[in-house]
Amino acid sequence: MFVPCECGGGSAGSDFKGFTLLVPAVSVGNVGQLAIDLVISTLGMTKVGYFYTDCLVPMVGNNPYATAEENSMELSINAEVYSLPSKKLVVLQIRSPFIKNKYRPFCQTLLSWVKSSKCARVILLSSSHAYQCNDEQLLGTPLRYLLTPDLEKAVGGLMQELNWKEMEKVAAYPGINDTEKVLHIPGGGITKLLFTESCSKEIQMAVLLKFCSEGDNIPDAFALADYLNEWLQLVQSEVSASNNSTDASSQWKIPSSWRLLFGNGLPPALF
Amino acid sequence: MATFFGEVVVAPSRAGVDDDEEAREETPEDREIRRELEKKREIDILWTLKSGASTESSADELFACSQFIVAIGRNAAAFLSSFILDSVCWEVVGVVKLWNEWCRTTSTTNVLPTDSFCLFYRLISDPTVLLCQCSCYVAEDQQFQWLEKVFGCMQKEGLQVTVLSTCPVADYKTQESTLTLPSPFLKALKTKEFKEQVCCPLLEQPNIVRDLPAA
Numbered sequence: 001m002f003v004p005c006e007c008g009g010g011s012a013g014s015d016f017k018g019f020t021l022l023v024p025a026v027s028v029g030n031v032g033q034l035a036i037d038l039v040i041s042t043l044g045m046t047k048v049g050y051f052y053t054d055c056l057v058p059m060v061g062n063n064p065y066a067t068a069e070e071n072s073m074e075l076s077i078n079a080e081v082y083s084l085p086s087k088k089l090v091v092l093q094i095r096s097p098f099i100k101n102k103y104r105p106f107c108q109t110l111l112s113w114v115k116s117s118k119c120a121r122v123i124l125l126s127s128s129h130a131y132q133c134n135d136e137q138l139l140g141t142p143l144r145y146l147l148t149p150d151l152e153k154a155v156g157g158l159m160q161e162l163n164w165k166e167m168e169k170v171a172a173y174p175g176i177n178d179t180e181k182v183l184h185i186p187g188g189g190i191t192k193l194l195f196t197e198s199c200s201k202e203i204q205m206a207v208l209l210k211f212c213s214e215g216d217n218i219p220d221a222f223a224l225a226d227y228l229n230e231w232l233q234l235v236q237s238e239v240s241a242s243n244n245s246t247d248a249s250s251q252w253k254i255p256s257s258w259r260l261l262f263g264n265g266l267p268p269a270l271f
Numbered sequence: 272m273a274t275f276f277g278e279v280v281v282a283p284s285r286a287g288v289d290d291d292e293e294a295r296e297e298t299p300e301d302r303e304i305r306r307e308l309e310k311k312r313e314i315d316i317l318w319t320l321k322s323g324a325s326t327e328s329s330a331d332e333l334f335a336c337s338q339f340i341v342a343i344g345r346n347a348a349a350f351l352s353s354f355i356l357d358s359v360c361w362e363v364v365g366v367v368k369l370w371n372e373w374c375r376t377t378s379t380t381n382v383l384p385t386d387s388f389c390l391f392y393r394l395i396s397d398p399t400v401l402l403c404q405c406s407c408y409v410a411e412d413q414q415f416q417w418l419e420k421v422f423g424c425m426q427k428e429g430l431q432v433t434v435l436s437t438c439p440v441a442d443y444k445t446q447e448s449t450l451t452l453p454s455p456f457l458k459a460l461k462t463k464e465f466k467e468q469v470c471c472p473l474l475e476q477p478n479i480v481r482d483l484p485a486a
Contacts, residue, residue, distance in 0.1 A: 057481060057482070058414055058485040058486035060460060060479065060480050061479035061480065062473060062476055064476055072475075074463065075460060077485075099411045100411070100412060258477070260477055263444075264444060264445055264446070264448055265445070265447045268448070269450070
């Protein structure tokens with residue numbers, strides 16, 4: 001499924017042993033994908049290959065991270081892999097929805113690629129419908145995390161230090177039996193499947209998600225990228241002088257493809 | 272999501288996320304139905320060999336092909352019919368048979384412009400030039416299959432592929448309003464291996480191409 005490409009720096013290569021893999025879930029508001037766009041664009045990551053897959057709707061366009069005329073002509077497709085060896089980071093960006101009944105095979109292939117490429121851990125960026133929040137979830141932070149048992153051993157303590165909130169389980173049969181709890185991530189796309197499969201395959205995976213709704217999801221993407229940054233420290237967080245809080249938002253670079261997200265200019269004849 | 276009137280509705284997600292899919296476990300009957308549907312949605316390519324006999328496409332003989340022009344959609348197919356194709360210089364060499372909810376094509380090569388069809392033609396004076404007119408809609412789950420089966424029959428060394436397609440002007444993303452744009456207009460996408468001069472400007476971000484032309 002993974003096809004390495006000859007483009008980009010020779011040192012980038014396709015050796016991901018020990019790397020951290022970032023993957024977005026195609027989920028409500030496309031927040032995971034937008035956050036990944038911010039990471040790739042800000043860190044200037046190099047494309048090292050793509051996934052040749054029949055599981056995603058085909059699409060193609062010119063370089064979405066173009067900064068000038070010269071680098072704007074590289075084709076870009078629906079599932080591409082970028083890497084930054086200096087931070088041992090490899091990122092998969094997914095740009096189109098799953099074809100019906102194909103999300104399961106995609107998850108299987110993705111997880112076997114994770115194992116064969118010997119990535120140290122996977123971080124899945126996702127989101128969930130805000131309207132499904134219960135009363136406690138409506139208060140406080142809308143950001144949550146999940147860790148597979150194998151990753152819990154490695155970084156569980158760090159999550160405590162960061163004061164992060166673990167995603168709550170909900171009753172399997174609400175109102176009837178409140179003791180049996182299950183993981184429920186409405187609007188999360190393949191998040192739950194990837195997470196449960198990773199648990200059983202002993203893959204070190206973390207899920208970082210944000211409760212949100214459809215609309216202008218750019219602020220949600222920034223929030224999720226900042227959340228990720230608290231852990232991975234990918235960009236410098238500026239200490240804001242006014243309220244003494246660390247906020248990396250201003251450090252993320254919006255890619256040129258985010259132009260015109262909400263439509264074209266208006267016809268002058270309208271006025 | 273609560274609406275203005277206080278009713279709670281399930282909001283559709285732009286991301287195409289469907290909760291029903293993950294909730295349901297597949298029963299053996301579901302699996303059987305799905306397999307039958309998949310079989311029905313399979314694409315068949317029937318090539319007419321030199322001898323004139325029709326045969327199912329197989330992997331053994333690859334077409335020597337230097338130029339492959341694919342016209343996808345009714346407008347592009349009509350363009351080829353009006354300006355390129357004629358019965359003197361071009362011969363039909365293949366047809367695609369497929370079915371989906373939007374259209375069905377048959378194995379006949381004698382088609383009307385209003386039919387849904389997908390035909391392959393070869394230039395008689397240079398048999399390495401192949402042309403495809405695809406006026407039928409190839410569904411999402413069939414696009415990859417179409418791609419693999421068509422290109423699986425061709426020698427890909429030294430092959431130049433040109434894809435012709437159309438999109439509504441209203442889908443074009445630009446700073447000005449599309450009302451003031453002089454239309455129709457041409458835009459192109461090319462791979463870095465394509466070294467020749469392109470006859471029109473390149474497609475700017477954030478515009479993209481999807482479905483069969485993208486595949």
